[in-house]
Amino acid sequence: MSFSWRTRINLKFSELTYDVPKDKESKRILKGVSGRFLSGQISAILGPSGAGKTTLMNILAGHKKMKISGEILVNGKPRCLKSFQKQSCYIMQDEHLLKYLTVQESMDAAAALKIGKSCQDLSVKSTIDEILSALGLEETKDTRVSNLSGGERKRLSIAFEFLSKPPIMFLDEPTRCDMKFFICI
Numbered sequence: 001m002s003f004s005w006r007t008r009i010n011l012k013f014s015e016l017t018y019d020v021p022k023d024k025e026s027k028r029i030l031k032g033v034s035g036r037f038l039s040g041q042i043s044a045i046l047g048p049s050g051a052g053k054t055t056l057m058n059i060l061a062g063h064k065k066m067k068i069s070g071e072i073l074v075n076g077k078p079r080c081l082k083s084f085q086k087q088s089c090y091i092m093q094d095e096h097l098l099k100y101l102t103v104q105e106s107m108d109a110a111a112a113l114k115i116g117k118s119c120q121d122l123s124v125k126s127t128i129d130e131i132l133s134a135l136g137l138e139e140t141k142d143t144r145v146s147n148l149s150g151g152e153r154k155r156l157s158i159a160f161e162f163l164s165k166p167p168i169m170f171l172d173e174p175t176r177c178d179m180k181f182f183i184c185i
Contacts, residue, residue, distance in 0.1 A: 008039035009074060009087065009167045011060065016070035018055060026067075029055050033070075039167070054093075054172055061090045061170045088168040089161040095153045099146035103137055103156060104128075106145060110160040131162045 014034040019026040029052045037043045045053045058064040060072065062081045072079045098106060107128045115124065132138045135155040140148060148156065161169060 007087065007167050010036065010038050010076070011168065012036040012073040012076075013060060014071050014073075016056070016059060016068065016072070018052075018059060018064070018068050020067070030059070037168070057090075057170050057172060061085075061088060063090065087166060088170065089164070089166040090170040091154075091157050091161060091172065093173045095157045097145045097153060097156060100144060102142050102144055103132070103148070104141040106156060107132065107159060107163075111163055114160070114163045127163065131159045135159050135162075 013036070016030050016033045017028065018030040019028050021027075033052075033056060045056060047053050055064065059068055062079075062085050065081070074080075074084055098109075101109070111124050111128060129138070132141065135158060137152060137155055137159060140152055145153065145156065158169075158171070
């Protein structure tokens, strides 16, 4: 699957701090967290439960915006949240799929919504086939989503996002273990 035509994104963050209100005080969830995710790499965040991995990912993806200090740079420049969110996708821990559709029907609907083309378009059909093959879902095309395994459902959620070829993907627990991944394509 080729993403070479997409903009390359390098994401750098430094001294991120995040507090949440707790009773009459506040609780620090992140304290001075720094790092970078480079284009063409898969990066993982590992840590014990409650360490702030999902919070960090929500901040980097732009889902949390308040009570944050620090700097987030995209390709060396301050992140413009509006354009960044158009270039990235976030795949959450829980999938929200239509269980009565087949994998093929789900992909056709996602293609119509994400790229605005009918599944009758040969290039769209080819793209869908390529994505399903790359994610090991080609044998499940005619399977209802309700009959997929947990891993297959997670991969189907990822397949939906591959349709729009985002240069950066945030994946919250894609392997059903307590890991967070960033893919900078």
